[in-house]
Structure formats: C-alpha cells, structure tokens
Amino acid sequence: MRQFVVIGHDAPTTPDFSLDDLAGAAGRLDVLCRCVTSAFFLSHAIREDVRVHLVLADEYTVTFDGAELRRLNPDERSTAALIRKALGEREEAIGHVPVETSPGVSLTRRGFEPTLSAVAAEGTVVQLHEDGDPVVDVVPPTDPVFVLSDHHDFGAEETEQIEARAEARVSLGPEPLHADHAVTVAHNYLDTDGFSQYQ
Amino acid sequence: MRQFVVIGHDAPTTPDFSLDDLAGAAGRLDVLCRCVTSAFFLSHAIREDVRVHLVLADEYTVTFDGAELRRLNPDERSTAALIRKALGEREEAIGHVPVETSPGVSLTRRGFEPTLSAVAAEGTVVQLHEDGDPVVDVVPPTDPVFVLSDHHDFGAEETEQIEARAEARVSLGPEPLHADHAVTVAHNYLDTDGFSQYQ
Numbered sequence: 567m568r569q570f571v572v573i574g575h576d577a578p579t580t581p582d583f584s585l586d587d588l589a590g591a592a593g594r595l596d597v598l599c600r601c602v603t604s605a606f607f608l609s610h611a612i613r614e615d616v617r618v619h620l621v622l623a624d625e626y627t628v629t630f631d632g633a634e635l636r637r638l639n640p641d642e643r644s645t646a647a648l649i650r651k652a653l654g655e656r657e658e659a660i661g662h663v664p665v666e667t668s669p670g671v672s673l674t675r676r677g678f679e680p681t682l683s684a685v686a687a688e689g690t691v692v693q694l695h696e697d698g699d700p701v702v703d704v705v706p707p708t709d710p711v712f713v714l715s716d717h718h719d720f721g722a723e724e725t726e727q728i729e730a731r732a733e734a735r736v737s738l739g740p741e742p743l744h745a746d747h748a749v750t751v752a753h754n755y756l757d758t759d760g761f762s763q764y765q
Numbered sequence: 766m767r768q769f770v771v772i773g774h775d776a777p778t779t780p781d782f783s784l785d786d787l788a789g790a791a792g793r794l795d796v797l798c799r800c801v802t803s804a805f806f807l808s809h810a811i812r813e814d815v816r817v818h819l820v821l822a823d824e825y826t827v828t829f830d831g832a833e834l835r836r837l838n839p840d841e842r843s844t845a846a847l848i849r850k851a852l853g854e855r856e857e858a859i860g861h862v863p864v865e866t867s868p869g870v871s872l873t874r875r876g877f878e879p880t881l882s883a884v885a886a887e888g889t890v891v892q893l894h895e896d897g898d899p900v901v902d903v904v905p906p907t908d909p910v911f912v913l914s915d916h917h918d919f920g921a922e923e924t925e926q927i928e929a930r931a932e933a934r935v936s937l938g939p940e941p942l943h944a945d946h947a948v949t950v951a952h953n954y955l956d957t958d959g960f961s962q963y964q
Contacts, residue, residue: 586785589840596840600799604949609941640943641788641795642841700957739956742808743949744839750803750942750949757938758899 568756569617569685569711570749572601573678575718577622581654585643592646593623597716599645600746604753606632607640613753619685620649624677626659628652628667635670679727685711686731693732694748701736701755712752714745767955768816768884768910769948771800772877774917776821780853784842791845792822796915798844799945803952805831806839812952818884819848823876825858827851827866834869878926884910885930892931893947900935900954911951913944 576593588596598620605618616632628649630638638645652667659665662680664672674681682691689709713720713728720728738751775792787795797819804817815831827848829837837844851866858864861879863871873880881890888908912919912927919927937950 586842589838589843596842600802600839603799603943604946607943607946609943639788640799643785643795644788739953741952741956743953744802744806744808747803747806747949750946751953753940753946754938754942754950754953757940 567615567617567689567709569619569689570601570605571619571621571682571685571711571713572598572745573621573715573724574598574623575716578653579623579625581650583650585646588642588646594717595646595649596642597745599642601714601749602630602645603640604746604749606630606635606638612638619681621678621681626653626656627674627676627681629664629672629674631670637668678724682713682727682731690733691728691731693728693735694738695735696737696742698735698737701738704734704736706756706759710756714748716745766814766816766888766908768818768888769800769804770818770820770881770884770910770912771797771944772820772914772923773797773822774915777852778822778824780849782849784845787841787845793916794845794848795841796944798841800913800948801829801844802839803945803948805829805834805837811837818880820877820880825852825855826873826875826880828863828871828873830869836867877923881912881926881930889932890927890930892927892934893937894934895936895941897934897936900937903933903935905955905958909955913947915944
C-alpha cells in the first residue's frame with residue numbers, strides 16, 4: 567500500500583467555508599484536493615491500494631481509502647465538498663475513533679503526530695528532501711509512506727517528527743514541486759519500480 | 766522551450782459557463798485548468814520557458830505563455846476564470862491573429878490542426894503513447910512539444926495529425942495517466958534530463 571500524509575497548515579476545521587474560494591478563505595484547500603486527485607486517479611481507474619491522510623490544522627485528519635472510495639471526482643470542488651461533509655460530522659469523532667463520513671472517507675480527531683505515528687506503523691516513511699538520494703537510486707519500499715506539506719514548508723517540529731521515523735531520504739528531482747505534483751512523480755517512480763524495468 | 770498542446774473536446778467556446786461546475790456543464794474544463802497548473806507551477810516560482818495551448822472544441826485556442834504570465838494561481842477556478850475572460854473577447858480574434866486577454870494569456874480563433882502545425886514549427890513533437898519508448902531511454906529534445914487530451918482519447922484524425930509530425934514516441938510509464946499528471950511526469954523527466962545526471 568502507498569500512503570500519503572499531507573499537512574494543511576491553514577486548512578479549515580469547521581464546514582463553514584465556501585467551495586467558491588478554496589485557494590483563499592478555505593486556507594489553500596485546493597492544494598490538498600489536488601493531492602487527493604493525484605493520489606487516486608488513473609486515466610480510467612482509481613488506485614485502490616492507496617490511502618491519503620489530510621491533516622487539517624493539526625486538529626483533524628480526513629482519510630481517503632482507495633479500496634472503499636465511491637463518489638470521488640477529479641476536480642477540486644467536489645473533493646472539497648467531501649472534506650466539508652467530513653468536517654460537518656466532526657462532533658461524531660470521539661477520541662481517536664474515526665467516523666466514516668462518505669464511502670471511503672473518514673474523519674479522525676487527531677493532528678499530525680498521532681496520524682504519522684499510526685501510518686508509520688503500517689509502512690516505511692520516505693522523507694522527501696532536496697538533498698536526499700535521487701529517487702532512481704533508491705529501491706522502493708513495499709509500503710511507502712510519503713509526508714507532504716501544503717504551500718508552507720514543514721515546521722521545525724514536523725520535520726523532527728518525520729526525520730525520527732524516516733527510513734529513507736529521497737529527492738524527486740532538481741526542482742521543488744507542489745505537493746500534488748510530488749505525489750504524481752512518486753507514483754510514477756513506484757509504478758516503474760524505480761525505472762528498473764527499463765534499465 | 767517546453768510546449769504542451771491540450772485538446773478539450775467538450776470545452777466551452779463561449780463564456781456562458783459557471784465556475785461552479787467545471788467538471789460538468791463546463792465540459793471538463795477542470796482537467797485543462799490542472800494541466801495549466803502542472804505546466805507552470807514550481808514550489809515558489811513559475812516556469813517561464815513554457816507555453817500551454819488549450820484547444821477548445823476545435824474552434825479556439827487559449828495560449829498561456831510563462832514568460833508573460835501574471836495573475837495565474839494554481840487553483841482550477843481562477844484558471845477557468847482566465848479562460849472565461851479569454852472567451853469573452855472572442856469577437857476580437859479575427860483570422861489567426863491572437864488577442865491578448867490578460868497578461869500572458871491570448872486567444873486565437875483556430876482549432877487543433879493549425880495550432881499543432883504552428884507549435885510543431887517551433888519544436889520537436891513527442892508523441893506520448895503506451896507502446897512508446899520508455900521515457901528514460903530517450904534523449905530529450907531541446908524544445909519538446911507534447912500533445913495531450915482531456916478525458917477523451919484522441920480521435921482518429923487527431924492521432925493522424927500527431928503521428929504525421931511526431932519525431933519520437935515515448936511512454937511515461939506503465940500506468941495510463943490523466944493529462945495533467947502526464948505534464949508533471951514529462952517535466953520531471955526533462956528536469957532531470959532523462960535522469961541521466963543520476964545514472
């Protein structure tokens with residue numbers, strides 16, 4: 567399974583936001599939505615063996631599970647509507663027990679550290695870093711976990727938590743990418759098994 | 766220069782569409798908007814040496830020029846607003862003379878064939894095809910031109926026109942990708958010079 571944890575530093579924690587201003591008042595929810603699209607969509611299929619965890623302002627995590635997903639569309643607005651629906655049911659999320667808010671989408675009352683901790687237990691955390699090993703030189707782990715950030719850099723504490731759990735440090739290329747583009751490149755690298763089939 | 770021609774088979778040709786339904790009534794304009802975002806955005810910069818040509822229903826072409834672009838944001842809605850603005854000035858586009866509708870964005874009254882013909886004269890057309898040569902085995906041309914399609918496959922005539930001009934046939938990987946994800950992977954490949962710096 568491939569998993570992506572995406573931190574939305576300015577993301578909303580209530581459903582009181584407009585779908586008309588995702589890049590503004592909704593705290594750059596557009597980036598998180600594009601990460602979901604990049605993580606799941608192939609031309610005519612959904613990647614079932616993928617999970618995406620969107621961490622909203624270190625307070626809630628919305629998880630998309632490819633094996634269970636229904637009603638996901640590739641555009642930002644409809645994905646944002648799923649997130650808004652999840653936040654609308656936040657009162658149901660008690661402790662760390664997730665509540666399913668639409669098929670394949672669940673909300674948990676937890677921030678970055680507990681989410682990363684849970685996901686790291688299921689896979690191998692790969693840190694993406696400009697000074698990391700070129701991705702093509704790294705043997706891909708079976709169950710990679712990538713951690714990404716919205717339009718902000720990781721905070722010092724977040725970086726510490728990632729580094730404490732990372733088993734590899736990888737660079738996807740010489741140019742710094744948006745989170746959703748990094749998801750696409752990471753998938754491509756894994757799809758081609760580090761391009762080894764070609765070499 | 767890297768150029769991307771994207772065919773929007775169902776895209777609107779008038780500005781009478783709502784920004785609230787890009788994936789529906791606006792004929793999957795969301796895909797074209799994400800292609801623009803993938804083509805231009807780096808983490809904290811715009812790729813200046815890039816042009817994107819969106820072919821709208823074989824009738825108009827909206828061109829984004831990275832060297833001149835202002836006011837481009839990464840979300841779908843704001844990019845769609847630039848396209849809508851361009852279509853609002855379609856009466857000004859006479860013959861094949863482009864009209865600039867916002868900084869770095871211009872509209873031309875021409876469909877796929879004349880657009881491809883003009884762009885092909887400035888670069889090397891690379892056909893993306895599942896049976897093509899693995900991208901890592903191909904020496905990237907200096908001025909590549911990639912042709913992509915929205916959620917529909919290319920029509921027979923479009924394929925013919927591409928094949929007549931293509932100087933290489935390349936596969937980006939084993940999985941069939943959405944157009945915007947293909948743009949991201951193509952950029953990554955070119956950024957790393959076919960990954961040769963790593964090999």
